[in-house]
Amino acid sequence: MALRRPEGLRLLSNGFKFLPMDGTQQTAIHQALVSVQLAVTTMTFPSCDQEDLIEAIDRVEEQLHANHPNLALMCRFLNSIARSLRAQPEARDACLLIEDAIGKAGMPSTWQSGI
Numbered sequence: 001m002a003l004r005r006p007e008g009l010r011l012l013s014n015g016f017k018f019l020p021m022d023g024t025q026q027t028a029i030h031q032a033l034v035s036v037q038l039a040v041t042t043m044t045f046p047s048c049d050q051e052d053l054i055e056a057i058d059r060v061e062e063q064l065h066a067n068h069p070n071l072a073l074m075c076r077f078l079n080s081i082a083r084s085l086r087a088q089p090e091a092r093d094a095c096l097l098i099e100d101a102i103g104k105a106g107m108p109s110t111w112q113s114g115i
Contacts, residue, residue, distance in 0.1 A: 029105060030061070033060060035097045039090060042090075043091060049084070060081075078111075079109065082098040082111035
């Protein structure tokens with residue numbers, strides 16, 4: 001017999017459950033992405049890396065506006081964006097905004113692993 005999970009929860013392989021987000025959490029993520037985009041477009045960063053980060057930002061934004069956002073995918077992209085920027089001193093504030101947004105949304109933060 002399969003275990004039933006409450007509607008809206010997704011269980012990851014590490015056992016983490018994503019709960020549905022509210023408007024405040026979505027706004028925090030959006031604001032973090034705006035900051036990241038501004039940082040990325042003003043940094044001395046290779047253009048191919050800029051394009052990859054902008055594409056990741058767009059993927060998160062798509063999920064923010066979806067009827068049933070894939071929270072695990074958003075979490076993966078947000079952590080990936082922050083991980084890509086963590087070595088850039090001029091992107092520190094953007095990384096901290098991502099960290100705050102991830103926390104507000106109840107997502108696991110993994111981007112600082114290995115520092």
